[in-house]
Amino acid sequence: MKLYSYFRSTAAYRVRIALALKGIDVEQIAIHLVKEGGQQLKPPYLVKNPQGLVPALELDDGTVLTQSLAIIDYLEAIAPEPRLVPQDPVRAAQIRAVALTIACDIHPLNNLRVLNYLKGPLGRPQDEVDQWYRHWILKGGLEAVEALIEGGHFCFGDRPSLADICLIPQVFNARRYKIDISHLKKIEAVDRYCKELPAFKAAHPAQQPDAE
Ligand SMILES: N[C@@H](CCC(=O)N[C@@H](CS)C(=O)NCC(=O)O)C(=O)O
Known part of the structure; x- marks a missing residue:
């Protein structure tokens, strides 16, 4: 493949x-x-x-x-x-909810083509584009994820799931754009732990x- x-x-x-x-x-x-x-x-x-x-x-x-x-x-x-999504239907729905919050509600608003469109055709200055990014990644985004996850080493339970698979790259992206997420304690702890795992x-x- x-x-x-x-x-x-x-x-x-x-x-x-x-x-x-x-x-x-x-x-x-x-x-x-x-x-x-x-x-x-x-x-x-x-x-x-x-x-x-x-x-x-x-x-x-x-x-x-x-x-x-x-x-x-x-x-x-x-x-x-x-398994990345467990068989238990409630747990599976919780994990998918976090994954979809990130993949459908945070990421598309901050994708390269959206930021380029704001800067280019819409002529928005860089500080406004940065403000857009910061707003959508936090409000209703990672701040909601912080409330949705159980926390610990992983978003849910004792093994990595689809939720962690979506969260860790989004946190990488937030840090790349210098977004302060230090108030998101559960997310920071999951990120700290997962980052050290070989996969x-x-x-x-x-x-x-x-x-x-
Ligand atoms: N929903 C898609 C999103 C894919 C996506 O937006 N990829 C970005 C990189 S993270 C991309 O290719 N951006 C190119 C562009 O915006 O022109 C997925 O989950 O695969």
Whole structure:
């Protein structure tokens, strides 16, 4: 299998963590989101993912899967252990709620193309774009996640789940943009613990072949 990825992409980072937790090796193909006006926006990659976003997972028969959470669902189906979403329906719904809060309600508002649109066509100055980013990552975003998770070493229970897979990359992104999350104590504790686990370390942006 081939994973189309960009080292700093939080959505690709989610898939990399899931692959590492499940011990699945893939070939990584770097898609640079900035160089050449964004390789994600041009063929040949655009043909693979018509949304012009990373990640995409290309199976050995050429089938291309897109959307990080759909890709992780696929990985869960072909390699059920270790489970990333438990069978207990209540716990599964709680984990998915955190994952979806991050993947559907935080990340899309702060994606590169949205920030570029604010700066470019809408002509907003950088300080307003930064304010936008800070607002959406915290309000109803990570501050809500802080209230939703149990906390401890992981978001829920005693093993990594889809919630941690979504949270750790989003925290990486928040720190990259110098957002103060020191009031989010449970999130900080989960981040501190997960970051040291081999699968999370292997998936970290700095460890990727295209890291800059
Ligand atoms: N919902 C998608 C989001 C994918 C996404 O937005 N990827 C970002 C990187 S984290 C991207 O490719 N951005 C390129 C752009 O905005 O032009 C997923 O979970 O896979």
